[in-house]
Amino acid sequence: TTNWIDAAARDDVPEDDVMGLAVAGRDIALYGVGGEVFATDNICTHGHARLCDGFLEGHEIECPLHQGKFDVRSGQPTCAPVTEPLRSYPVKIEGGRVWLALD
């Protein structure tokens, strides 16, 4: 069974923007895009930068350090210098809360 963890209030996730938060001891980024919420690890796979300090355009998050990019839906890299995917996590919205499956 899926272990859903209550991460945030749905209303706290900014639309067309990214927020960073700690969930179960992990540094997680939540993205609001087109009325949906996506979740990935917050630390870039290329270096020690927090993606919540980067720039979200559509479904792409741009890292603030070297401007690598990832698709927030899949965590796949979309622009150099990043080559390693980010971990992305299943999200569900229930009871006005954002729930993540981190396992």
Ligand code: FES
């Ligand atoms: Fe993110 Fe280099 S640390 S692109």
